[in-house]
Amino acid sequence: xxxxxxxxxxxxxxxxxxxxxxxxxxxxxxxxxxxxxxxxxxxxxxxxxxxxxxxxxxxxxxxxxxxxxxxxxxxxxxxxxxxxxxxxxxxxxxxxxxxxxxxxxxxxxxxxxxxxxxxxxxxxxxxxxxxxxxxxxxxxxxxxxxxxxxxxxxxxxxxxxxxxxxxxxxxxxxxxxxxxxxxxxxxxxxxxxxxxxxxxxxxxxxxxxxxxxxx
DNA sequence: TAGGCCATCTGGTCCT
DNA sequence: AGGACCAGATGGCCTA
Numbered sequence: 001x002x003x004x005x006x007x008x009x010x011x012x013x014x015x016x017x018x019x020x021x022x023x024x025x026x027x028x029x030x031x032x033x034x035x036x037x038x039x040x041x042x043x044x045x046x047x048x049x050x051x052x053x054x055x056x057x058x059x060x061x062x063x064x065x066x067x068x069x070x071x072x073x074x075x076x077x078x079x080x081x082x083x084x085x086x087x088x089x090x091x092x093x094x095x096x097x098x099x100x101x102x103x104x105x106x107x108x109x110x111x112x113x114x115x116x117x118x119x120x121x122x123x124x125x126x127x128x129x130x131x132x133x134x135x136x137x138x139x140x141x142x143x144x145x146x147x148x149x150x151x152x153x154x155x156x157x158x159x160x161x162x163x164x165x166x167x168x169x170x171x172x173x174x175x176x177x178x179x180x181x182x183x184x185x186x187x188x189x190x191x192x193x194x195x196x197x198x199x200x201x202x203x204x205x206x207x208x209x210x211x212x213x214x215x
Numbered sequence: 216t217a218g219g220c221c222a223t224c225t226g227g228t229c230c231t
Numbered sequence: 232a233g234g235a236c237c238a239g240a241t242g243g244c245c246t247a
Contacts, residue, residue, distance in 0.1 A: 112227080112232090119233095124224060126234070131222070152246095155220060 146198065158201035165194040 115123060138156050145162045154162070171177055172187040185193065 114226085120225080123226095123234085127225085127236090128223070130235070135221090157220095 146194065152202075154201065161201055162194070162197050165190070165197040169194045 138159055141163055142154055142159050145159065145166050168185060169187070169190040172185060172190040177184055
C-alpha cells in the first residue's frame with residue numbers, strides 16, 4: 001500500500017486542550033465549524049518556528065535533534081501566545097532532556113508523571129505504528145471480502161459491516177453458527193444479507209449526500 | 216462548500 | 232514501570 005503523505009502536523013504539546021473533567025462527545029463538525037476552529041486554534045493562528053519543524057519532521061526521527069535544538073530557543077516565545085484558559089496554578093513544567101522547558105498545561109492530576117519530551121515522541125511513534133498496523137489489517141480484510149466489480153474504496157466501517165455479513169455466510173455454508181446461536185439464519189438469508197450489506201454500503205455515501213441536500 | 220473519512224497527537228487507563 | 236490500548240480533538244483531503 002502506498003504510504004500516504006503526512007497530512008496533519010502534530011499539535012504543539014502546550015496548546016492541547018484539556019480532556020480531564022470535561023467529558024466531550026464526538027460531534028459532526030461542518031467545515032465552517034472546522035474553519036472557525038482552525039482560526040481560533042493557536043497552532044493555526046500562531047506560526048512558530050518549532051511548529052514548522054513539527055510539520056516537516058514529526059515523523060522523521062532524523063529531525064528530532066533539530067527539533068530539540070530549536071524548541072529550546074522558541075518555546076519561551078510560544079508560551080506567551082498560549083490561550084489564557086488555564087489558570088496559573090494549572091500550569092506545569094516538563095523537562096526535555098538536559099534542557100528545561102516551561103510549558104502550560106491544564107491538567108496535572110494524572111496518576112502517572114507527565115512524559116518527558118523524548119518519551120512523548122517515542123509514545124507518538126509507537127501509536128503511529130499501532131495505527132498503521134490497524135490500517136494494514138483493515139486493508140487485508142478489505143481484500144478478502146466479496147466485492148462487486150469496480151467500486152470505490154470502502155471505509156473502515158463498511159469493511160466491518162460487509163465482513164460481518166460475510167462471516168455469517170461462510171458459517172451458514174459450513175453449517176456453523178458464528179453468531180453464538182442468536183441468529184440461526186439460513187444460507188439464503190445470510191447470502192441475501194451479505195448482498196444487501198454490500199449494496200447498502202456502496203449506496204451509503206450517495207444516500208448521505210442526498211439526505212444532506214434535503215436538510 | 217458541507218460533510219465524510221482518515222492520520223496524527225495526546226492524555227488517561229489497562230495490562231503485563 | 233512502561234508499553235498497549237483507547238477515546239477525544241484537530242486538521243487535511245476528497246467528493247458530491
